[in-house]
Amino acid sequence: MERHFVPKTDAEYTKIDFTSDQMVKWCPGCGDHAILASLLAAFPKLHDKKENICMVSGIGCSSRIPYYVDTYGFHGIHGRACAIATGVKLANPELSVWVSMGDGDSMAIGGNHLIHAVRRNQDLDITIFNNEIYGLTKGQYSPTTKFGQVTKTSPFGTIDYPFNPGELVMGAQGTFFARTLDCVPALTTDIMVRAAEHDGTSVIEVLQNCMIFNDKTHAAITDRAVRDDRTIVLEHGKPMIFGKEKNKGLRFNGRQLEAVTIGENGITIDDIMVHDETTEDTGIHMMLAHMGGDLPVALGVIRNVKKPSYTQLYERQMDDCIANCKYKCVDDLLNSGDTWEV
């Protein structure tokens, strides 16, 4: 099953090679600029043939990204980026297909396509720009807007419970989920490279700031003053340590995860859980994706499980069918079964 389809190149690309000549029209200070920069930094590291990269998007601020990347690109319609990308990859598995969507695009109007793309595990790299608001339509609540938040369409506060994208991905048996912040571009780039290396559907959630319509929505975890204490960057095989002093960690107490301080109450490094991104069971990954509130928000690659991708399965089935086909050409099919001469 270990079969890769995207042709590699020895060419040493730089981010200039992937920068398009189009003017970037996002608002100054928008988190999208940082995500674009991370992507332009990730592409040269992949050594995928430049012509074989295809960006697909839906509708929303985030979905303008194909215009700003000098690859093949398809700017689709609202919510349908995953469905379009699925067709691109099925028609030509040698393409490296990247999908960009916002929270409304991917989880409201496009929710069905997202969960089915994840369920199939086709080789797509999906980035969700999560700013918890509809930006391009100027400030209506989205499926990830915090409960109770006042927006243009919830003047008395939302009474919608928000989605957690990670839980959605795991509920759909996703094989790769990572989370990052727009303000930590190096981590974002690393995650994008890991996502590209993963065979199957990779979902990256970027907590992104919309300065105009939902400014500082993630500030409680992204502000420099609190970031180290309110987030944890997970690394496979390493203990789950966080905090400014690197003295806090996560422990599973038999019922749930809890944050503990090393050196207090007899806690040592040995009590801290070691991150295993590869466990097929979604239990711990689901708990990690769910964290927030008293627990730090998990960043990094939370889940990365090996499982034959839809692309691999599809191409193997095609190869088998072609090799064993009793018809050499359509003429054989037309003349098969009961036919007679007049």
Added chain:
Amino acid sequence: MSKEQIVNKDDLVVRFAGDSGDGMQLSGTLFSDAAALTGNDIATFPDYPAEIRAPHNTVAGVSGYQVHVGSHIYSSGDKCDILVAMNPASFKSQLKWAKKGATVIVDADTFTPEALEKAGYKEDPFTEEFERAYTIVRAPITSFTQRIGQDQGADKKTADKSRNMFALGMIFFLTNKTLEKTFAYLERKFAKKPDVVKLNKAVLTEGYEYAEKLELIHSKIVEVAKAEMPKGRYRNITGNVATAWGLLAASERSGRRLFLGSYPITPATDVMVELSKHKGLGARVFQAEDEIAGICSAIGASYAGALACTSTSGPGLSLKSEALGLAVMTELPLVVVDVQRGGPSTGLPTKTEQSDLNQALYGRNGEAPLIVVAASSSANCFYWAYNAAKLALEHMTPVILLTDGYLGNGSQLFRIPKVADLPSITPRLAKPNDPDYRPFRRDPETFAREWALPGMEGLRHRVGGLEKCPDGPLSTDPENHALMVYNRQEKVNRVANYIPDQEVKGNPDADLLVVGWGGTAGALTLAVEEMNNEGKKVAYTHFNYICPLPKNTGDILRKYKKIVVCELNNGQFAGYLRTQFPECTMTQYNKVMGLPFEVGELKAEFERLLEK
């Protein structure tokens, strides 16, 4: 049987009716196959309920299958000469499809007081009046079949499953056909179940012999005239299979991978089911999570270079509307097959109608022209699917192919072509590293843009739903938008330069012109032919190219004093023609009952118009 008992006829209509699950479709298919193999022309029409197994013995659960055999067959026939009714409910609901004087075969064992009551009968339906009007054959089908089953050690359930073979055996006797071909079929189909083969063959033979012994129907044996058909190799084919094969042939001829992204929907599902079998011929079939993903995946596949298709029916086409606009805007080749059914909404899923025409022509936001073509017989679905693909690939536009439930599920003889003899298909592929490539640079003749595929060197570009300028980048410039709207419309208009002239059949010098389109060609052709044979002058033109229309359409319409546009909707094609040719006065003949036209009703209408 002695030869003098045999009556020669040009054609014969047989209708098999029973509970869904009684095997009526199989009986009908085996009869039409046997007729075709013995030289008859054929057309079939399945008439089945939306429910898979509605309650046993109820009118709601009746499934019918009509077979028309003869020397030259255009449609599945109006009313039947022989009706087989496997229970009282079938008898009750289907008798209206029998000609006066028809032979009606019923399974007498099923006419129990309980079953009669369940079918809604308060009294014995076989009144004296009925017996005078029809030849009724009360055959003990269930008991004979069960006895054979018992003899062979089969359980009652298995035996009951072969009741349809008894009825089929009787029909074979009545149509003077032998059983060998059907024996061979049963041996093939149940190769791994010799008990089933043995049982079915025995029941089939028993039915044949039962009819032979029955003096009552000896006067009714019919030898149907053989068809005079062009030389060639033939097969039986349904419209949906023909559509699937046409797309496969187009893929092979164009050298483009075939992609089908679809979602199951009656009555179009069989297009996807058929293509799913042919991954070995390179068909990349994707069962999407919904109708929208079906077309969007096809648009993605088209962007990546496939001959991309999606198949659906009315409600599905509604769901695909926004994405169709995207295909128009990105100017990508795409074939959308709409196997029309009764609407609106869920409507009549298993019944036929032509009421998606307006949706196909206009059902998108903005100025969104595309090509619309329609197949007009089950067999020519092959050519129209092929042609739809050719037009899409050569003119860089989505094409909607309209078929319908009648064509899709019905079957006909198909003269097998050689793929190499079909018209060539030349996709408009861009040349890698062409320094002058621009996404919306157009061919000066067709106005089609070039198709640059991801993976090709030196042609990186972006397409999408936002308006672009000819060079590729986004543009909200008013003049540019007007230009691009014009270009997209002109590209579709210019397709008229590449299609044949519209033909007039029947008697071109008539006062009355009959106009039809799509799946009604069979009944219209026969009605017009019969009228002209009877000395009543009628001209007839049938449209397959809907948008754009053939260039001589106006010339034809302007020639006739009286025009009647016949269609299975409330006048959608008539309205379309009126907007293009306001100088022509057209009357309409419409039927919106979920049923195909009958020749009789058409002739009555044409005669009325001639006398007016």
